[in-house]
Amino acid sequence: MPVLLPQCIVPLILTARKSNVPFVSEAGARQRMHERLLRPASFAPPERLDGVIVSRRVPQPEGWPVYDVEPTEADARPESAVVYVHGGGWVNEIVEPHWQLIARIARETGQRVVVPVYPLIPFGSARAVRDGVIALIRAELDSGVQVKLAGDSSGGQIALSAALALRDAGTVLPATVLLSPGLDLTWQNPEIEAVQPSDPWLARPGGRVLADEWRAGDALEDPAVSTLFGDMRGLGPLTIVTGARDVLNPDAHVLRRKARAQGVPVSWHEGRGQLHVFALLPTWAGDQGARVIVSSLN
Numbered sequence: 246m247p248v249l250l251p252q253c254i255v256p257l258i259l260t261a262r263k264s265n266v267p268f269v270s271e272a273g274a275r276q277r278m279h280e281r282l283l284r285p286a287s288f289a290p291p292e293r294l295d296g297v298i299v300s301r302r303v304p305q306p307e308g309w310p311v312y313d314v315e316p317t318e319a320d321a322r323p324e325s326a327v328v329y330v331h332g333g334g335w336v337n338e339i340v341e342p343h344w345q346l347i348a349r350i351a352r353e354t355g356q357r358v359v360v361p362v363y364p365l366i367p368f369g370s371a372r373a374v375r376d377g378v379i380a381l382i383r384a385e386l387d388s389g390v391q392v393k394l395a396g397d398s399s400g401g402q403i404a405l406s407a408a409l410a411l412r413d414a415g416t417v418l419p420a421t422v423l424l425s426p427g428l429d430l431t432w433q434n435p436e437i438e439a440v441q442p443s444d445p446w447l448a449r450p451g452g453r454v455l456a457d458e459w460r461a462g463d464a465l466e467d468p469a470v471s472t473l474f475g476d477m478r479g480l481g482p483l484t485i486v487t488g489a490r491d492v493l494n495p496d497a498h499v500l501r502r503k504a505r506a507q508g509v510p511v512s513w514h515e516g517r518g519q520l521h522v523f524a525l526l527p528t529w530a531g532d533q534g535a536r537v538i539v540s541s542l543n
Contacts, residue, residue: 266451327350391419397426420541
C-alpha cells in the first residue's frame with residue numbers, strides 16, 4: 246500500500262509545482278504550448294511498476310507510441326483489454342500518476358491496458374486523435390478482444406468522443422469510464438463561476454486557449470471536440486468519477502442528466518471536497534476513487 250498524503254496538502258503541492266499556470270491565464274497556456282514545442286516532455290513509464298509487465302509496440306500506422314501493460318498474475322484475462330487515454334489539458338504528457346493507475350487497473354482486473362501516447366498541442370488535434378484511438382480500438386476488436394475504454398480529464402474528452410463515433414458506426418463498448426472529463430470546450434456553463442474559487446488547478450482563461458487550439462478548425466460544439474453536444478442514445482454504460490472542487494464538475498452533472506434521460510446507464514461517483522482527477526492523487530479519497538474505476542472496468 247503506498248503512503249497516502251493528507252488531503253489538505255495537495256493544493257499546496259499543486260501551487261508549488263505551478264500546475265495551474267497553463268490554465269489560469271491565456272499567457273500561461275500559450276507559454277506551455279511554446280515549451281512543449283521546444284522541449285517535448287518524456288512519456289516513458291517509470292522504471293518499476295509493481296505487478297505488471299510493460300511493453301512498447303512496434304511503430305503504429307499513426308506513428309504514435311503505444312504501450313501494453315499486462316498483469317504478471319497467472320489469472321490474466323487475454324480476451325479483454327482496457328484502452329486508457331491519459332489527460333493533461335491536451336498539452337501535458339502522461340506522467341507517473343497515470344502509469345500507477347494504469348498498472349493498478351491491470352493488476353486488479355487481470356486485463357491488459359493499452360496506452361496510446363497521442364500527439365499533443367501543437368501537433369495533435371481533437372478529430373485526428375479521436376480517429377487514432379478508434380483505429381486502435383478497432384484493431385483490438387478485430388483480433389477478438391473485448392475492449393473497455395477509460396480516460397481522465399482531456400483524455401476523458403477523447404475517450405467519450407471515440408465511444409460516440411464507434412456507437413454511430415454500430416459498435417457499442419461494454420464500459421466507458423470517465424475521470425473528471427473535459428466535456429464542453431466552449432466553457433459556457435454558468436455554474437463554473439461558483440466552483441472556480443475552490444479549484445486550485447483548472448480555470449477558464451487558459452482552458453479556452455487550449456480548447457481553441459485543440460479543435461483545429463472544427464466547431465467547438467462539434468461532438469468530436471465537445472462531447473456534451475453529442476447524442477448519447479445507444480451508448481454502453483458510463484461511469485463518471487468527478488470531484489466537487491473541479492471546474493469541470495458542472496459539465497459532468499450535465500452529462501449525467503443528459504445520458505440518463507437518453508437511456509444510458511450511468512454510474513455516478515462525486516467526491517465531496519475533491520479536486521480535479523482526484524483518483525490519480527495519493528490520498529485516501531484518491532484511493533477510493535481508483536477503487537471505483539477498477540471496479541467499473543472489472
